[in-house]
Amino acid sequence: SEEKFIDTFYKIKNNFKEIFPELFNGGKADISLILDEDEDVLNSGIDVNVKPPGKRLQNINLLSGGEKALSAIALLFSIFKVKPAPFCVLDEIDAPLDDTNVSRFINLLSDFTDTTQFIIITHNKYTIESADSLYGVTMEEPGVSSLVSVSIKEFEQDRS
Amino acid sequence: SEEKFIDTFYKIKNNFKEIFPELFNGGKADISLILDEDEDVLNSGIDVNVKPPGKRLQNINLLSGGEKALSAIALLFSIFKVKPAPFCVLDEIDAPLDDTNVSRFINLLSDFTDTTQFIIITHNKYTIESADSLYGVTMEEPGVSSLVSVSIKEFEQDRS
Amino acid sequence: MFIKQLELVGFKSFAEKTTVNFSDGMTCIVGPNGCGKSNIGEAIRWVFGEQSAKKLRGSSMDDFIFNGTNQRKPLNRAEVTITLNNENNILPSEYNDVTVKRRVFSDGQSEYFINNQKCRLKDVRNLITDTGIGISAYSFIEQGMISEILSSDPTERRRIFEEAA
Amino acid sequence: MFIKQLELVGFKSFAEKTTVNFSDGMTCIVGPNGCGKSNIGEAIRWVFGEQSAKKLRGSSMDDFIFNGTNQRKPLNRAEVTITLNNENNILPSEYNDVTVKRRVFSDGQSEYFINNQKCRLKDVRNLITDTGIGISAYSFIEQGMISEILSSDPTERRRIFEEAA
Numbered sequence: 121s122e123e124k125f126i127d128t129f130y131k132i133k134n135n136f137k138e139i140f141p142e143l144f145n146g147g148k149a150d151i152s153l154i155l156d157e158d159e160d161v162l163n164s165g166i167d168v169n170v171k172p173p174g175k176r177l178q179n180i181n182l183l184s185g186g187e188k189a190l191s192a193i194a195l196l197f198s199i200f201k202v203k204p205a206p207f208c209v210l211d212e213i214d215a216p217l218d219d220t221n222v223s224r225f226i227n228l229l230s231d232f233t234d235t236t237q238f239i240i241i242t243h244n245k246y247t248i249e250s251a252d253s254l255y256g257v258t259m260e261e262p263g264v265s266s267l268v269s270v271s272i273k274e275f276e277q278d279r280s
Numbered sequence: 281s282e283e284k285f286i287d288t289f290y291k292i293k294n295n296f297k298e299i300f301p302e303l304f305n306g307g308k309a310d311i312s313l314i315l316d317e318d319e320d321v322l323n324s325g326i327d328v329n330v331k332p333p334g335k336r337l338q339n340i341n342l343l344s345g346g347e348k349a350l351s352a353i354a355l356l357f358s359i360f361k362v363k364p365a366p367f368c369v370l371d372e373i374d375a376p377l378d379d380t381n382v383s384r385f386i387n388l389l390s391d392f393t394d395t396t397q398f399i400i401i402t403h404n405k406y407t408i409e410s411a412d413s414l415y416g417v418t419m420e421e422p423g424v425s426s427l428v429s430v431s432i433k434e435f436e437q438d439r440s
Numbered sequence: 441m442f443i444k445q446l447e448l449v450g451f452k453s454f455a456e457k458t459t460v461n462f463s464d465g466m467t468c469i470v471g472p473n474g475c476g477k478s479n480i481g482e483a484i485r486w487v488f489g490e491q492s493a494k495k496l497r498g499s500s501m502d503d504f505i506f507n508g509t510n511q512r513k514p515l516n517r518a519e520v521t522i523t524l525n526n527e528n529n530i531l532p533s534e535y536n537d538v539t540v541k542r543r544v545f546s547d548g549q550s551e552y553f554i555n556n557q558k559c560r561l562k563d564v565r566n567l568i569t570d571t572g573i574g575i576s577a578y579s580f581i582e583q584g585m586i587s588e589i590l591s592s593d594p595t596e597r598r599r600i601f602e603e604a605a
Numbered sequence: 606m607f608i609k610q611l612e613l614v615g616f617k618s619f620a621e622k623t624t625v626n627f628s629d630g631m632t633c634i635v636g637p638n639g640c641g642k643s644n645i646g647e648a649i650r651w652v653f654g655e656q657s658a659k660k661l662r663g664s665s666m667d668d669f670i671f672n673g674t675n676q677r678k679p680l681n682r683a684e685v686t687i688t689l690n691n692e693n694n695i696l697p698s699e700y701n702d703v704t705v706k707r708r709v710f711s712d713g714q715s716e717y718f719i720n721n722q723k724c725r726l727k728d729v730r731n732l733i734t735d736t737g738i739g740i741s742a743y744s745f746i747e748q749g750m751i752s753e754i755l756s757s758d759p760t761e762r763r764r765i766f767e768e769a770a
């Protein structure tokens with residue numbers, strides 16, 4: 121229904137305005153509805169505008185790989201804040217991020233772990249260090265996956 | 281011209297068969313021409329088949345993110361071997377790779393540095409350690425890029 | 441509600457029965473390239489009834505059955521069972537633990553089970569509607585796709601917002 | 606032949622004149638997210654005459670001119686100069702060092718220079734044909750696009766092979 125959609129949209133918008141500056145340590149972000157001439161809300165598109173700290177407002181295509189990933193994470197968690205999913209699987213979303221942004225991402229994530237269970241596939245040692253539990257997957261027999269127990273300590277030496 | 285294309289194609293094919301097992305420490309790879317019914321070579325497509333060590337031959341879509349990137353690197357360097365480019369810009373191609381595969385990639389790269397100059401954008405400390413020279417880019421003034429001199433040592437402590 | 445356990449048999453590269461126990465906070469899955477990490481994420485998405493093979497990097501449902509190695513023959517079926525902790529009664533079931541199982545055969549046909557009772561896909565869907573579980577766009581972010589939320593066309597973005605409404 | 610030096614003025618985030626000296630082996634460019642690393646790679650591609658703004662993440666050529674910050678006004682032009690070491694005479698020029706410069710104004714029009722002599726895009730193209738330099742698909746791999754060589758459609762793959770023929 122239209123009211124429900126508009127209500128959710130404005131909640132996400134407010135969350136995005138709040139979460140983006142937290143992740144980027146400054147800057148601004150906003151989303152807006154793109155309405156066609158007959159103002160039909162249920163068929164409108166959604167426009168995303170972001171402004172990393174110190175920069176001008178710009179088209180999201182001019183953002184860097186890491187800035188785009190971080191903006192997408194900000195939007196994702198803005199949606200979670202409105203309707204938390206019981207669990208969420210994230211596959212290497214930290215790959216484009218430098219270490220400063222990885223720790224900001226981890227900080228944001230920890231605000232959500234009491235409503236959402238996170239299963240995170242990663243190669244990044246900072247992400248691994250903040251995990252509650254850790255699973256190693258291996259192919260000791262070529263072509264056949266199996267699990268190995270891994271301790272966080274092990275990871276600090278060898279990052280493979 | 282048709283002969284030239286076929287000649288180049290077969291050279292790349294032989295290189296790919298040689299370079300892939302070097303990068304994957306085993307396995308097989310091959311490329312083949314997809315000819316339509318009128319056997320027109322100049323309009324054919326090119327099919328890529330790979331078989332990581334111990335696995336069955338399969339569709340490249342079933343490969344993992346890292347296996348795909350490594351297969352693409354093998355193909356790229358197979359082309360370089362036939363026609364080396366004077367320089368090559370690689371933007372974070374090591375991002376999906378684990379550390380074992382990063383060092384295999386660096387080994388392969390070092391076979392080509394006498395014919396090609398490489399400019400590599402990366403966050404990976406193993407790639408940085410093998411560089412001949414290093415440039416740091418920063419935005420001390422928000423929104424304005426400038427260069428900073430960076431020593432490889434610095435990188436070993438703080439990987440941001 | 442959270443995922444307590446995931447069991448894979450014959451699903452993609454998991455030829456042998458493999459059991460993963462999850463904690464309700466943050467679990468990290470690590471390992472070298474090509475070892476099967478993303479396959480675990482896809483097993484979770486698949487067991488709840490994902491119908492598009494393409495979304496799980498396959499072209500048809502039998503792509504998910506272990507297809508053999510130099511030493512092993514291909515299997516003829518794949519099976520994934522997920523156990524959910526339902527202590528806070530989010531799922532319409534009187535059990536504390538609810539299990540959902542999906543099995544696929546080489547003809548591509550799937551079977552579904554809730555608490556080991558055979559059922560239809562529709563029953564699995566009914567079980568998880570309105571819980572936020574699911575195959576929705578925003579609780580599974582595939583490898584390399586994080587920026588899609590931003591760069592896909594505005595109407596695609598809207599679909600994600602609708603799921604949250 | 607290799608790139609000796611790259612100079613950027615007003616190109617994307619490089620508002621001030623910035624000079625990068627390259628070694629002929631392997632040079633790594635490092636730095637935090639969003640600081641301008643990929644912009645350097647794109648400057649190299651742009652200076653040789655890249656006509657598609659989209660390939661450099663822009664929608665039109667004036668997107669490449671520094672567009673200002675909270676503290677600085679936007680500039681009205683961007684300029685990139687690349688110096689190539691031509692000691693082994695690969696380029697058809699008697700100089701040891703060959704420079705190629707490209708300048709763009711806010712109306713989107715570009716000017717080209719070879720060794721500081723104004724010329725046309727065609728002259729820049731003639732200079733670099735058959736040297737392997739270029740805006741070809743296989744000497745620039747954009748961020749996140751490494752797997753494109755494998756996954757793009759077979760005819761697209763063929764184009765890369767043709768460039769090498």
Ligand SMILES: Nc1ncnc2c1ncn2[C@@H]1O[C@H](COP(=O)(O)OP(=O)(O)OP(=O)(O)O)[C@@H](O)[C@H]1O
Nearest residue numbers: 344345346452473474475476477478479505506507
């Ligand atoms: N039906 C199948 N039978 C056997 N193996 C399969 C099947 N489907 C996929 N695989 C294997 O699974 C492997 C990919 O696993 P996956 O994508 O989970 O790796 P990953 O751990 O995520 O690696 P990366 O770190 O590179 O992303 C492939 O090498 C492929 O051979």
Ligand SMILES: Nc1ncnc2c1ncn2[C@@H]1O[C@H](COP(=O)(O)OP(=O)(O)OP(=O)(O)O)[C@@H](O)[C@H]1O
Nearest residue numbers: 184185186617638639640641642643644670671672
């Ligand atoms: N015309 C322009 N004027 C000013 N700044 C620009 C212009 N075009 C792009 N930028 C800025 O350049 C930045 C992106 O730089 P770039 O993509 O090179 O980052 P990067 O160092 O590669 O980062 P990452 O590690 O995340 O990939 C953006 O934040 C954008 O604001």
Ligand SMILES: [Mg+2]
Nearest residue numbers: 344345478583
């Ligand atoms: Mg993966």
Ligand SMILES: [Mg+2]
Nearest residue numbers: 184185643748
């Ligand atoms: Mg970049």
